Amino acid sequence: MAKIIVEVMLKPEILDPQGQAVASALPRLGFTFAKSVRQGKRFEIEVDGDPTPAQMAEVEKAAETLLSNPVIETYVVKVEK
Amino acid sequence: MAKIIVEVMLKPEILDPQGQAVASALPRLGFTFAKSVRQGKRFEIEVDGDPTPAQMAEVEKAAETLLSNPVIETYVVKVEK
Amino acid sequence: MSFRVGVVTFPGSLDDRDAARAVEMAGGIAVPLFHASDDLKEVQAVVLPGGFSYGDYLRCGAIARFAPIMNSIVTAASHGFPVLGICNGFQVLCESHLLPGALTRNSNLHFLCRDQKLKIENTNTVWTSGFKPGQEIVIPLKNGEGSFQCDDETLKILESEGRVIARYVDFDPNGSRNLIAGISNERGNVVGLMPHPEHAIESLMGPSTDGLTFFTSALQQLVGR
Amino acid sequence: MALDTVTIATQNPDTTQPFAELGLKDDEYARIKTILGRRPTSSELAMYSVMWSEHCSYKSSKVHLKQFGEKAFKSDALLVGIGENAGVVDIGQNYAITFKIESHNHPSFIEPYQGAATGVGGIVRDILTMGARPIAIMDPLRFGLADAPDTRRVLPGIVAGIGGYGNCLGLPNIGGEIVFDETYAGNPLVNALCVGVMKHEDIKLATAHGTGNLVVLFGAKTGGDGIGGVSVLASETFNAAKPTKRPSVQVGDPFAEKVLIECCLEIFKADLVIGIQDLGGAGLSCATSELASAGSGGMQINLEKVPLRDPSLSPEEILMSESQERMCAIVAPEKIKHFMAICRKWDVTATVIGEVTSGERLHITFNGELIVDVPPRTVAHDGPIYNRPIKKPDYVDQLAKSTFEVPLPTDADEVKAAVLKLIASPNIADKSWVTSQFDKYVQGNTVLAQPEDSGLIRIDEETHLGVAVSTDANARWSYLDPYEGAKLALAESCRNIATSGAKPLAVTNCLNFGSPEDPGVMWQFAETVRGLADAALELGLPITGGNVSFYNQTGSVAILPTPVIGVLGVIQDVRKRTPMGIPSADLDLYVIGKYNGNLSGSEWAHLHGEIGNASPVADLNMEKRLVNFLLDGQPIFESAHDVSNGGLAATLVESVLKNKIGARVDLNDVANALFSETPGRVLVAIKSSATNEIVSLAGKYQIPIYKIGTTGGTDLEINQAVISIEELSKAHTETFPKLFG
Numbered sequence A, B: 001m002a003k004i005i006v007e008v009m010l011k012p013e014i015l016d017p018q019g020q021a022v023a024s025a026l027p028r029l030g031f032t033f034a035k036s037v038r039q040g041k042r043f044e045i046e047v048d049g050d051p052t053p054a055q056m057a058e059v060e061k062a063a064e065t066l067l068s069n070p071v072i073e074t075y076v077v078k079v080e081k
Numbered sequence C: 001m002s003f004r005v006g007v008v009t010f011p012g013s014l015d016d017r018d019a020a021r022a023v024e025m026a027g028g029i030a031v032p033l034f035h036a037s038d039d040l041k042e043v044q045a046v047v048l049p050g051g052f053s054y055g056d057y058l059r060c061g062a063i064a065r066f067a068p069i070m071n072s073i074v075t076a077a078s079h080g081f082p083v084l085g086i087c088n089g090f091q092v093l094c095e096s097h098l099l100p101g102a103l104t105r106n107s108n109l110h111f112l113c114r115d116q117k118l119k120i121e122n123t124n125t126v127w128t129s130g131f132k133p134g135q136e137i138v139i140p141l142k143n144g145e146g147s148f149q150c151d152d153e154t155l156k157i158l159e160s161e162g163r164v165i166a167r168y169v170d171f172d173p174n175g176s177r178n179l180i181a182g183i184s185n186e187r188g189n190v191v192g193l194m195p196h197p198e199h200a201i202e203s204l205m206g207p208s209t210d211g212l213t214f215f216t217s218a219l220q221q222l223v224g225r
Numbered sequence D: 001m002a003l004d005t006v007t008i009a010t011q012n013p014d015t016t017q018p019f020a021e022l023g024l025k026d027d028e029y030a031r032i033k034t035i036l037g038r039r040p041t042s043s044e045l046a047m048y049s050v051m052w053s054e055h056c057s058y059k060s061s062k063v064h065l066k067q068f069g070e071k072a073f074k075s076d077a078l079l080v081g082i083g084e085n086a087g088v089v090d091i092g093q094n095y096a097i098t099f100k101i102e103s104h105n106h107p108s109f110i111e112p113y114q115g116a117a118t119g120v121g122g123i124v125r126d127i128l129t130m131g132a133r134p135i136a137i138m139d140p141l142r143f144g145l146a147d148a149p150d151t152r153r154v155l156p157g158i159v160a161g162i163g164g165y166g167n168c169l170g171l172p173n174i175g176g177e178i179v180f181d182e183t184y185a186g187n188p189l190v191n192a193l194c195v196g197v198m199k200h201e202d203i204k205l206a207t208a209h210g211t212g213n214l215v216v217l218f219g220a221k222t223g224g225d226g227i228g229g230v231s232v233l234a235s236e237t238f239n240a241a242k243p244t245k246r247p248s249v250q251v252g253d254p255f256a257e258k259v260l261i262e263c264c265l266e267i268f269k270a271d272l273v274i275g276i277q278d279l280g281g282a283g284l285s286c287a288t289s290e291l292a293s294a295g296s297g298g299m300q301i302n303l304e305k306v307p308l309r310d311p312s313l314s315p316e317e318i319l320m321s322e323s324q325e326r327m328c329a330i331v332a333p334e335k336i337k338h339f340m341a342i343c344r345k346w347d348v349t350a351t352v353i354g355e356v357t358s359g360e361r362l363h364i365t366f367n368g369e370l371i372v373d374v375p376p377r378t379v380a381h382d383g384p385i386y387n388r389p390i391k392k393p394d395y396v397d398q399l400a401k402s403t404f405e406v407p408l409p410t411d412a413d414e415v416k417a418a419v420l421k422l423i424a425s426p427n428i429a430d431k432s433w434v435t436s437q438f439d440k441y442v443q444g445n446t447v448l449a450q451p452e453d454s455g456l457i458r459i460d461e462e463t464h465l466g467v468a469v470s471t472d473a474n475a476r477w478s479y480l481d482p483y484e485g486a487k488l489a490l491a492e493s494c495r496n497i498a499t500s501g502a503k504p505l506a507v508t509n510c511l512n513f514g515s516p517e518d519p520g521v522m523w524q525f526a527e528t529v530r531g532l533a534d535a536a537l538e539l540g541l542p543i544t545g546g547n548v549s550f551y552n553q554t555g556s557v558a559i560l561p562t563p564v565i566g567v568l569g570v571i572q573d574v575r576k577r578t579p580m581g582i583p584s585a586d587l588d589l590y591v592i593g594k595y596n597g598n599l600s601g602s603e604w605a606h607l608h609g610e611i612g613n614a615s616p617v618a619d620l621n622m623e624k625r626l627v628n629f630l631l632d633g634q635p636i637f638e639s640a641h642d643v644s645n646g647g648l649a650a651t652l653v654e655s656v657l658k659n660k661i662g663a664r665v666d667l668n669d670v671a672n673a674l675f676s677e678t679p680g681r682v683l684v685a686i687k688s689s690a691t692n693e694i695v696s697l698a699g700k701y702q703i704p705i706y707k708i709g710t711t712g713g714t715d716l717e718i719n720q721a722v723i724s725i726e727e728l729s730k731a732h733t734e735t736f737p738k739l740f741g
């Protein structure tokens, strides 16, 4: 059984109030390491056995149409074994 | 400049309505690859230069206290260069 | 004669009964449409109501977009069929690419319910023709993801073509680009609006009765056809 | 590993069982053995332990709560009383209303967002279970001091959780309370009230009868939520390799609940259920034993049929799981197809897990093995009852004998500064930072919502019939005198209803207290119940249900005794409601009711670190006359706002700020007049042409009235003190955003 990971992040030019909220909360709590923070989504998808190329193509399509909105977001697909 | 990634996922035994919504939408759209889907958060944190071990310890602490709620979530910290 | 206006119910729609009430109060016949069927039941216009379709857990409107009823609506809309998307309905319209841009988390990250002042910027759409140009109205706003975002190019087009139909006045509730509260497609038959006109149709139950004009506008336009 | 079956339990009577870890006392365990005539199986032990817990069995409170029945006012309006999931009252025109408050205090402390969210989810299911469409919610909340770190941790999450769940369900939030006091630090109170409406013939009850009828579990799948305690048992008895830590918090899925609501309403409409019960605390253990116990026969459950989210759950855990968004219905076999079709339409999972039997026992099997064989009543209703020791705490008499002093303003500048200070204090300040996170408009029937005195909802669009609901408690008075405190809370709630123009009809309550094992707390509790029962009887109102939450304490420090009272009222024509805000200039302002100068328990005293010495004494006869005065006078009131927390000062400021119309008033004894919170008072505005009428009404009901000024302008003028609306607004609205961002 493998795990496919889809990471979805807002495009850099799109306002990310969640990331900003984290970025401004960190120093209030005494954490000073962050220059900037962006917050996105992470999908862990379990598939049976090793994903086939055909399956991966499907995943790409799902990532593009359902899991992300190309108007505001970008995505990356990875396989974890 | 490096990027620290914090991935936060709900613990496996905790209900994940978001992941469920995706899991049940996929087959309706004709995507049949997924056995299960979990949805979590992904934080991209930019830091100046290579993070020091002391910084990484801080990140761990922030991940545990601010970025996740250990009662229901787990987190992983990674460095991307 | 009376006109039939469809009101779509997705799983998780909340303001469907309110939208139907507004249609009827404006003099139309509200026809319930269910997400799982692609039958438009011979309606002459459609309202996509507010709510949290499918819980809106992924992105608002992202899953509703794929409902069978949306296929029919997208096709009809391309032929000039009037569609009004309110709040979640607006989000569905953006996700369906009937309208450009996207609605994202409010800039202060909170759900916000307030009586919001708007300026009507375009009275040439099916849904706004009853307003006076520049008219200011007050109707409820209530959402967690109402921040209208798009790229600069799109924004330029929207502004230059007068497709911003309403703008927030006096108060920026969510960080929308150019304080955009609602937009239309090129043809003006498809309108998306973040605030809720269907909650401003009876003075007792809302801040005004300004919202009714969106519905009477469309019905007037249908008469004119 | 081996299943602990009834056979095994009989064969191995001496197996040691972890009953103490599950919270059962030695004698309670012995009683279970006596009931069963053998040791319980581990599944039975799990069921008894959780059903006999304080939360489910009311073992410490039952002896007191009895009074609600014994002293009950016999109201014709009461259709379903205490004992069902929620009480139901007749409001006329064949409509019935059900409403109830519940607490979700402890979970909200651990995980504020989810704790509060599932609190809303739970009370809404209670209302739905009665056959009603939920139409509104309210949320009385209590926190530690506003600037305490723990308050900053829990408040935003709790507020977001209530909004997140309630908004997604499409339920208007029409009111609540937010009170800060240091005793709630580490012990926030999250109470949630839900109101539902149905036609008389649609009322549903939680009973299982008719041999051969099916038991259907529907809604979300069952996971390992909220079974922390029982995992002890599962892992100790069976399989040490299991995940050791089961989550003690539950995550809510409001979307699942929304479709469950629509699904249930469609099922009710088609008349497909014989009985129905929601799954809340104690999950299936509670639902099956209560349904069976209230029915005429027994019940057989095949536990392996329960659809699981987590396949590693043991039978004990399945029985205990508090997974949200589930319901259990009894359905006749000939109707099951139709039932299932509606569930499919809404994409709701539904499974037949058993049937009603002709026997008298609740039998639960797991893959054919009998693991539970009990008389259901012994689980559901015959739990232990404690008459816990009661002792009046020393502080009561000590305080009563004490004196206290707080600084009072004298000249105009001091009055102005004092008013601004009071209205900026967290307990009095504008709450819209919180309430704007709640949808108050959805469903399109909200006539009044926060910050009005009561929430008011239209029930019928043609006849304009409506209902009003208010929740109230003054815990400081309850601390000084719990008997009077309870009476005053009920009186205040009724007054809020009448102030809005509705007639009080029925009462619900949520009693939040410290540990029942502390005799002092138990005294506070007993006095509260006695006060509430007496007051309800005297005011002629039935108590239709409620909830008790004990163990709200940090170490040995208990919270203030906090009986939150909810009153339901009915208004024949919602168009005639009275709003709180001054609507126009040139109206006369009257204070209805007399004040005395005692500042005990007042916000002004609290602001100076004092609680005072004696609670006011409730004058319920006067309160009754006041309610009638308000109802009779309703046509001449342009606005009405009750005087409570913050005294007349707060009432004046709120009345002015609502529509930003000023007022000028003249008060004798200005400081006491402004800050005393003497109950039984209302501020009303009338046209001067109605002077004769108000005077004669006051005479008719023997209620003192005082003309204190007139409306208009852009300031609030109190004697020589002039405060601009701008200054008032700034002071009133800045506090919450400053504290919480």
Ligand SMILES: Nc1ncnc2c1ncn2[C@@H]1O[C@H](COP(=O)(O)OP(=O)(O)O)[C@@H](O)[C@H]1O
Residues within 6 Å of the ligand: D138, D139, D140, D141, D173, D174, D175, D176, D177, D178, D431, D434, D435, D449, D450, D451, D452, D453, D454, D471, D472, D496, D642, D644, D645
């Ligand atoms: N947590 C809350 N949720 C919704 N409404 C609230 C909440 N807290 C306070 N309110 C509303 O704010 C208003 C003022 O509250 P409060 O001072 O407690 O009123 P009162 O003393 O008349 O009961 C009321 O309308 C109340 O319903």
Ligand SMILES: [Mg+2]
Residues within 6 Å of the ligand: D452, D453, D454, D496, D642, D644
């Ligand atoms: Mg009040």
